[in-house]
Structures are given as C-alpha cells and as structure tokens.
Amino acid sequence: QVQLVESGGGVVQPGGSLRLACEASSFTFSSFDMHWVRQAPGKGPEWVSFIRSDGTTKYYPDALKGRFTISRDNSRNTVYLHMNNLRSEDTAVYYCAKHFYASGSYALDIWGQGTMVTVSS
Amino acid sequence: DIQMTQSPSSLSASVGDSVTITCRASQTISKYLNWYQQKPGKAPNLLIYAASTLQSGVPSRFSGSGSGTDFTLTISSLQPEDFATYYCQQGSSPGATFGGGTRVEMK
Numbered sequence: 001q002v003q004l005v006e007s008g009g010g011v012v013q014p015g016g017s018l019r020l021a022c023e024a025s026s027f028t029f030s031s032f033d034m035h036w037v038r039q040a041p042g043k044g045p046e047w048v049s050f051i052r053s054d055g056t057t058k059y060y061p062d063a064l065k066g067r068f069t070i071s072r073d074n075s076r077n078t079v080y081l082h083m084n085n086l087r088s089e090d091t092a093v094y095y096c097a098k099h100f101y102a103s104g105s106y107a108l109d110i111w112g113q114g115t116m117v118t119v120s121s
Numbered sequence: 122d123i124q125m126t127q128s129p130s131s132l133s134a135s136v137g138d139s140v141t142i143t144c145r146a147s148q149t150i151s152k153y154l155n156w157y158q159q160k161p162g163k164a165p166n167l168l169i170y171a172a173s174t175l176q177s178g179v180p181s182r183f184s185g186s187g188s189g190t191d192f193t194l195t196i197s198s199l200q201p202e203d204f205a206t207y208y209c210q211q212g213s214s215p216g217a218t219f220g221g222g223t224r225v226e227m228k
Contacts, residue, residue, distance in 0.1 A: 035217060044208055045157075045165060047217040059215050061122070095164050103171035105153040105212035111164035 002026045002110050004096050009115030012086055016119070020081040022096030022112055030054075030074035033099035035108055036081045038092035038117075046092075050099070051079060086119045093117075123147055123211050127220035133228040134199050142194045142223045144187075144209035153212040154192045156185055159222075160205045169194065170212065199225070 008020040020036070036048040049070040050059040058070050069082040079096055093114040100109035124147035134140050144154065152172040157165035167176045169185040172192055182197045196203055204227050209220040 033215070035215075037217065044222045045159075045210075045219045047219065050215040050217075061216060097164075099215075100167070100170070103174055104151070105155060105171040106215055106217060107155040107167055107170040107210070107212050108165075108217060109167045109176065111166070114164060 002098075004098065004110055004112035006094065006096055006112045006115040009094065009117045011118045011120060013121050014087060014119055016086050017082070017084045018086065018117060020083070020094055020096075020115055020117070022079045022081075024077045024079075024098070027098070027110075029077040033101075034070075034072065034079045035097045035099060036068075036070060036079075036094060037097055037108065037111075038090075038094045039114075040089075040092040043092075045095075048094070049081065083117070086117075088119050091117060091119050122216070123150065123213070123218050125209055125211055125218050125220035127207075127209055127223050129223060130221065131224040131226060133226050135228045136199055136201055138199045140196050140199055140225060142207055142209075142225075144192045144194070144220050146190045146192075146211055149189045150211050150213040152188045154185070154187065155210045155212045156183075156194045157208045157210065157219075158203075158205045159208065165208060168207075196225075 003025045006022045051070045072079040095114045097108035098110040100107045126145045156169040159165040173185045206224045
C-alpha cells in the first residue's frame, strides 16, 4: 500500500545538525509534491517545509528559513530534511507527508509514522 | 502568514452526541480549509478537504462547511472511535498552517 517511512531521528546536542529521510513506496513519487511537518510534545502540527515534485521550488515558514533545507532524490523515492543549528524548541516528532491538491485546496493525504528528534545536552 | 484559530480547545461528549468544532482563519481563504483527525501516537489523518469534501473512506457522519474565514466540522453521531483530536489546516497555499486543535473527550 502507499507508504512513507521516515528515518534519521535521534538525540542531538544544541547547535548540532541532523538529516532526516523519508522513503516513499507504492506510488509515483516523482509526480507528487511533498511536505515535512513537525509536532512538539503535546502541541499541534507545525508545517516545516514543502518541495515541488521536480525539486525546483521549496517553501519554508519564515521562522525556519536558513536553518532547515528540504531536498529530494526522485531516483531513490526519498525526500530529505537537513536541519542545522538545532535548538531545544526543535524537539518534536517529524513527519513527511504527501501533497494532495484537490478542488483547489492544498492538503496532506498520506503521512509517515514520524521520527523523533530530541535536542538536548 | 495566515493564522488558524480553533474552538473549543477541548470538549466532552457522549456516544451518539452531535459535536461541532469551529475554525477561523486570520484572512479569507475561500473554501480552502482541510480537517484532520489524530489519535495518540499516530499521524494526523485527512478527513475533509476544500471545506466540505469527504476524503475517501471517511464516514458520512463527518461533515464540514464554511467559506471565507469561518468554518465548522460536525460529527453527527459520535462513535467510540471518534474520540480524538481534530485539527484544521488552511489549504490556500503550500504553507500548511494548522489550528491549535480540539480534543474530543468522552464524557
């Protein structure tokens, strides 16, 4: 079935870096835009980044620009999130999600199981 | 950036009750509003997109309405599996801003 599997989470010290990966299966990955969304413990989801299917266009919230970078490798059916200069407030479960555009609305219809990132000394 | 505000933040209800959750956008987003259900330890699950269209497989007891800045999610007859947290998300741009969530608890 359609599936997204994240990996790469773990414990990192403040100021450190981490690269998350999300591998897709059972759909034509190269045809779909993708997102990363995070969720801090006890909080709601927070959108982190978006990348077009061909990798040419990327979006980030202003608060994360410059520290987070999204990329993808369509030959590997994988989207990545590179995170630099990590802070305690970046501690969260990080999800990748498939973009779903229907009736003019941008939505996220398939989500991975998430990978936990803990920023702590 | 568009801000999304949900109310209430939590509610208590019984099986069979009808419940309504509201979501307000800080600026007009036409009908581009999506709703998700999330259960503990799981990823959010898309329920409704474009304000009122049910995602495939979602029971018809879920319904959505609204346009512009004000939207509602209604569960017409609450079932045991519906106790969860619900989030709205603005769908007018690729930056997917979410609301703060509404936790539906068993009374």
